[in-house]
Amino acid sequence: MQVKTSSIKLKVPDGSEAVLVKNLYLSCDPYMRGRMNRPISASYIGSFQPGSPISGYGVSKVLDSGHPNFKKGDLVWGLTGWEEYSLITATESLFKIHNTDVPLSYYTGILGMPGMTAYAGFYEICSPKKGEYVFVSAASGAVGQLVGQFAKLLGCYVVGSAGSKDKVDLLKNKFGFDEAFNYKEESDLDAALKRYFPEGIDIYFENVGGKMLDAVLLNLRVHGRIAVCGLISQYNLERPEGVHNLSALLLKQARMEGFLAPSFYHKYSNYLELVLPYIKEGKVTYVEDIAEGLESSPAALVGLFTGRNVGKQVVVVARE
Amino acid sequence: MQVKTSSIKLKVPDGSEAVLVKNLYLSCDPYMRGRMNRPISASYIGSFQPGSPISGYGVSKVLDSGHPNFKKGDLVWGLTGWEEYSLITATESLFKIHNTDVPLSYYTGILGMPGMTAYAGFYEICSPKKGEYVFVSAASGAVGQLVGQFAKLLGCYVVGSAGSKDKVDLLKNKFGFDEAFNYKEESDLDAALKRYFPEGIDIYFENVGGKMLDAVLLNLRVHGRIAVCGLISQYNLERPEGVHNLSALLLKQARMEGFLAPSFYHKYSNYLELVLPYIKEGKVTYVEDIAEGLESSPAALVGLFTGRNVGKQVVVVARE
Numbered sequence: 001m002q003v004k005t006s007s008i009k010l011k012v013p014d015g016s017e018a019v020l021v022k023n024l025y026l027s028c029d030p031y032m033r034g035r036m037n038r039p040i041s042a043s044y045i046g047s048f049q050p051g052s053p054i055s056g057y058g059v060s061k062v063l064d065s066g067h068p069n070f071k072k073g074d075l076v077w078g079l080t081g082w083e084e085y086s087l088i089t090a091t092e093s094l095f096k097i098h099n100t101d102v103p104l105s106y107y108t109g110i111l112g113m114p115g116m117t118a119y120a121g122f123y124e125i126c127s128p129k130k131g132e133y134v135f136v137s138a139a140s141g142a143v144g145q146l147v148g149q150f151a152k153l154l155g156c157y158v159v160g161s162a163g164s165k166d167k168v169d170l171l172k173n174k175f176g177f178d179e180a181f182n183y184k185e186e187s188d189l190d191a192a193l194k195r196y197f198p199e200g201i202d203i204y205f206e207n208v209g210g211k212m213l214d215a216v217l218l219n220l221r222v223h224g225r226i227a228v229c230g231l232i233s234q235y236n237l238e239r240p241e242g243v244h245n246l247s248a249l250l251l252k253q254a255r256m257e258g259f260l261a262p263s264f265y266h267k268y269s270n271y272l273e274l275v276l277p278y279i280k281e282g283k284v285t286y287v288e289d290i291a292e293g294l295e296s297s298p299a300a301l302v303g304l305f306t307g308r309n310v311g312k313q314v315v316v317v318a319r320e
Numbered sequence: 321m322q323v324k325t326s327s328i329k330l331k332v333p334d335g336s337e338a339v340l341v342k343n344l345y346l347s348c349d350p351y352m353r354g355r356m357n358r359p360i361s362a363s364y365i366g367s368f369q370p371g372s373p374i375s376g377y378g379v380s381k382v383l384d385s386g387h388p389n390f391k392k393g394d395l396v397w398g399l400t401g402w403e404e405y406s407l408i409t410a411t412e413s414l415f416k417i418h419n420t421d422v423p424l425s426y427y428t429g430i431l432g433m434p435g436m437t438a439y440a441g442f443y444e445i446c447s448p449k450k451g452e453y454v455f456v457s458a459a460s461g462a463v464g465q466l467v468g469q470f471a472k473l474l475g476c477y478v479v480g481s482a483g484s485k486d487k488v489d490l491l492k493n494k495f496g497f498d499e500a501f502n503y504k505e506e507s508d509l510d511a512a513l514k515r516y517f518p519e520g521i522d523i524y525f526e527n528v529g530g531k532m533l534d535a536v537l538l539n540l541r542v543h544g545r546i547a548v549c550g551l552i553s554q555y556n557l558e559r560p561e562g563v564h565n566l567s568a569l570l571l572k573q574a575r576m577e578g579f580l581a582p583s584f585y586h587k588y589s590n591y592l593e594l595v596l597p598y599i600k601e602g603k604v605t606y607v608e609d610i611a612e613g614l615e616s617s618p619a620a621l622v623g624l625f626t627g628r629n630v631g632k633q634v635v636v637v638a639r640e
Contacts, residue, residue, distance in 0.1 A: 231567050246563055256566075258571070
């Protein structure tokens with residue numbers, strides 16, 4: 001990645017249905033790693049094009065519009081470019097922002113794709129019930145912190161794992177997890193999980209994959225559910241680690257299911273109805289890790305894969 | 321395993337609610353391998369007790385009964401002992417046999433636990449739809465042969481894998497699979513699956529695990545489903561093989577789910593209503609591999625794990 005300077009006319013070409021936006025906040029998300037690979041036929045989103053700006057989720061302000069649904073001054077979130085100004089032709093991926101009495105950057109996180117990921121993954125994929133035992137990995141991240149809070153609000157017992165003392169403190173003291181641990185300090189993940197889940201795990205919200213998944217499989221309860229949201233520990237490996245304990249799915253009659261937030265975007269308004277009151281009443285909090293300036297975005301993105309970020313990684317391009 | 325001779329009184333003890341049965345047909349099933357391990361806390365069925373008869377599914381005739389639901393002359397299927405006569409105290413595991421115009425041995429297979437496994441796994445876990453692409457491994461086995469036929473009856477495209485030319489012939493010529501292949505002759509399982517499923521796999525009925533599972537994951541379609549019925553290739557390994565391609569669950573928004581037939585036994589009468597007409601009308605056929613005599617049962621059981629059996633492995637202890 002490199003920063004390039006060029007110029008763009010701040011106007012939609014005549015006859016085009018595109019919108020021209022000023023980008024305010026850009027979102028660094030783990031799924032973007034997959035877009036650095038060669039395209040695979042069935043990928044749900046295209047690979048990055050060498051020589052073109054990175055594309056990703058962001059919050060933007062409409063400066064000019066050829067599309068009847070958008071007008072100058074509108075705030076939107078959706079897929080945009082990693083640049084100061086973008087001409088967006090795929091306007092079907094844009095959501096208009098109506099609620100502005102929350103931080104605008106939240107539309108890269110709790111009110112955007114990661115929020116929908118937590119909502120769909122937890123409520124739709126996991127079918128959670130009050131009192132169940134819930135484990136979340138990468139629990140202080142953009143999605144994990146929400147899953148843990150949603151689970152607590154439902155009356156579940158919730159434990160999170162993360163990769164530093166600061167993150168573990170956040171989980172326990174800010175997000176209200178019942179317990180949390182630093183996976184880097186556990187030489188035996190199976191033993192760690194047995195310590196926190198002597199009765200076993202009903203729901204695992206999977207963000208990391210690899211050894212943690214193998215350890216969770218050993219600790220599943222009957223009819224356990226694993227929502228496969230991400231496998232961040234595996235994305236930079238030449239070959240993903242082998243998972244050895246899948247026989248647990250059989251013995252425990254358990255389910256493991258992958259999902260992608262965009263398949264649930266038709267429920268976005270339901271989600272806002274749920275989560276906006278939670279935010280305003282202080283029942284859910286959201287921690288962001290803010291990088292300043294477009295030039296900070298490559299390092300911010302790469303930092304996800306070593307866990308450098310604390311909370312949702314956002315890049316501020318402009319504040320308004 | 322060894323054959324021991326001892327004597328038993330062919331009468332239920334006074335005051336007992338047990339039943340005393342003569343065992344006719346014994347069932348050799350892959351799940352029994354797990355019962356040779358030390359008990360694990362959450363196992364769904366106990367380990368075998370060294371020094372005691374093997375227990376397993378069988379078809380038996382009641383000789384004496386202390387239980388109001390059973391009387392002398394009744395035919396039953398359920399958990400019994402690998403012996404000529406058994407005193408069964410866990411009578412809740414016994415089903416009375418009402419339909420005797422089919423081979424009695426079928427109650428160890430198509431009309432017993434393996435039948436319920438195919439029924440529950442295919443219809444309940446896979447939620448199949450007409451026209452979908454279905455792959456079945458260990459496809460000529462007690463369960464696989466039924467899944468393939470059920471899928472064909474529903475209008476699916478069905479391919480099966482098995483471990484010999486004879487079995488592949490059975491799949492194509494007797495069970496009506498669209499295609500079948502000998503996995504032992506395929507050096508690249510991924511390539512084999514791409515040959516038979518150029519459009520990918522909607523449903524995988526998993527009986528084997530390991531490398532085949534890894535190859536299927538690479539060929540899943542969006543919203544694919546994997547019913548984990550068994551992992552027979554893994555049961556005799558010191559440590560199960562690693563499965564590397566689980567990220568497919570995420571990219572394809574796919575589901576992988578383990579299940580056990582006994583959780584669906586409350587639907588047994590529904591299953592009989594479906595399958596008995598199929599049998600009588602010749603729409604479903606069932607192939608058994610019959611071993612004669614109780615003394616043949618150890619080798620018959622062990623043979624499952626090298627694929628020696630062709631079709632459902634049954635041991636005949638007595639024919640009436």
